Amino acid sequence: MAPKPYDAVLLASFGGPEGQDDVIPFLRNVTRGRGIPDERLEEVATHYRANGGISPINAQNRALKAAMEAELAARGIDLPVYWGNRNWAPYIQPTLQQMFDDGHRRVLMFSTSAYAGYSSCRQYREDIGVALRESGLEGRLEVDKVRQYFDHPGFIEPFAEGLAAGLADVRAQLAAAGEEQAPLRIVFTTHSIPTSDAAAAGPRDLAAELDADVYSAQHLAVARAVLDRVPDAAGLEWSLVFQSRSGAPHVPWLEPDINDALAEYAAAGTRGVVVVPIGFVSDHMEVVWDLDTEAKDTCAELGLAFHRAPTPGTHREYVRGIVDLVSERTAGPDGKALLPGRASAAELGPWFDVCRPNCCVKVMRDGTVKPTIAAVDSEVGVPQP
Numbered sequence: 001m002a003p004k005p006y007d008a009v010l011l012a013s014f015g016g017p018e019g020q021d022d023v024i025p026f027l028r029n030v031t032r033g034r035g036i037p038d039e040r041l042e043e044v045a046t047h048y049r050a051n052g053g054i055s056p057i058n059a060q061n062r063a064l065k066a067a068m069e070a071e072l073a074a075r076g077i078d079l080p081v082y083w084g085n086r087n088w089a090p091y092i093q094p095t096l097q098q099m100f101d102d103g104h105r106r107v108l109m110f111s112t113s114a115y116a117g118y119s120s121c122r123q124y125r126e127d128i129g130v131a132l133r134e135s136g137l138e139g140r141l142e143v144d145k146v147r148q149y150f151d152h153p154g155f156i157e158p159f160a161e162g163l164a165a166g167l168a169d170v171r172a173q174l175a176a177a178g179e180e181q182a183p184l185r186i187v188f189t190t191h192s193i194p195t196s197d198a199a200a201a202g203p204r205d206l207a208a209e210l211d212a213d214v215y216s217a218q219h220l221a222v223a224r225a226v227l228d229r230v231p232d233a234a235g236l237e238w239s240l241v242f243q244s245r246s247g248a249p250h251v252p253w254l255e256p257d258i259n260d261a262l263a264e265y266a267a268a269g270t271r272g273v274v275v276v277p278i279g280f281v282s283d284h285m286e287v288v289w290d291l292d293t294e295a296k297d298t299c300a301e302l303g304l305a306f307h308r309a310p311t312p313g314t315h316r317e318y319v320r321g322i323v324d325l326v327s328e329r330t331a332g333p334d335g336k337a338l339l340p341g342r343a344s345a346a347e348l349g350p351w352f353d354v355c356r357p358n359c360c361v362k363v364m365r366d367g368t369v370k371p372t373i374a375a376v377d378s379e380v381g382v383p384q385p
């Protein structure tokens, strides 16, 4: 895409409850029309209840917004940052309205998800498309999205740092138990998704060329790029596993589940694991509960040394990377991009600025497809002449 003179940035995220009374309404928002069994909702509610009904994700996004603002200011880039969520206040639609009322007309969205897929990419694009249509801002407010950034060095580097520290920690834990030479393993983890979503992820021509679905292939590319940056990881066994599955039991989701995989590794002689959550950008509930509580307990039962590497959060390289992603798309007064080039540190990158027709498409129960932005086949988001 040619650079454009964007006048504001939208930080788009998932949202989470901020107190006990928010938990159930939030879960209803997330699962609306999606056939998640009630027992699963009750189960997930307990994760939030145990934390005072508060998801860590909103505080993390407030911190990320402040860090983005500081980095933009430090580089002399005059773009305000607004924050809107898909599932909890501040919601995307009033945020877009606020941006418009404040005089902005060309918005570049950065979402807190680095990969292809319905939940990771398209649902954000649709939620913008629906918000523009419902608010009457269609054709008046233009919203584009930065490319999927799984391959960006700003995303890869924090995981590499975390893996190096994690290997040192697990080796020290094993040494303290008199098992210096014991085998350990690197476990990259991401959110499981229905296999049908995985099959629909990304451009059709690319999906046909790869051995894995595009969602899994992007994660494998990230895993390899992280490993390449950590000399201490050379020769170690590693794998990509999935977590946080929901949905009806008869619907197939990506496997193996992390807890099943850990049991297999232990049975095969592994004595310790470094878990690297490459599917996530911050230490939100899926990380602190499903990994730091459940997977950690699984390891304790199996007698495995455990270390969970951090997510990018507000890591300096990640924040710089976000501003790079904005800068490569934003035109300065000379009409040229503020940052020439498109950094990439993994296979499959750099990704497209604009999604291909039917990329990650999901047909709703009533047979329709929601309006979406930032795609070749977008119906909304492009101002009429």
Ligand SMILES: CC1=C(CCC(=O)O)c2cc3nc(cc4[nH]c(cc5[nH]c(cc1n2)c(C)c5CCC(=O)O)c(CCC(=O)O)c4C)C(CCC(=O)O)=C3C
Pocket (backbone or CB within 6 Å): 014, 015, 016, 017, 027, 030, 031, 034, 036, 040, 041, 044, 055, 056, 057, 112, 113, 117, 119, 120, 191, 192, 193, 194, 244, 245, 246, 247, 279, 284, 285, 286
């Ligand atoms: C790919 C992916 C990401 C990563 C990309 C991204 O970040 O967007 C992600 C992130 C997150 N998922 C989150 C929370 C939940 N996800 C759920 C349900 C689901 N997630 C799915 C996928 C993903 N989810 C899917 C296919 C479902 C099934 C229902 C549906 O198709 O929508 C449910 C319902 C209950 C349950 O079934 O678990 C909850 C509560 C939170 C907030 C955590 C916090 O509060 O700190 C975050 C960041």
Ligand SMILES: [Fe+2]
Pocket (backbone or CB within 6 Å): 191
């Ligand atoms: Fe989720």
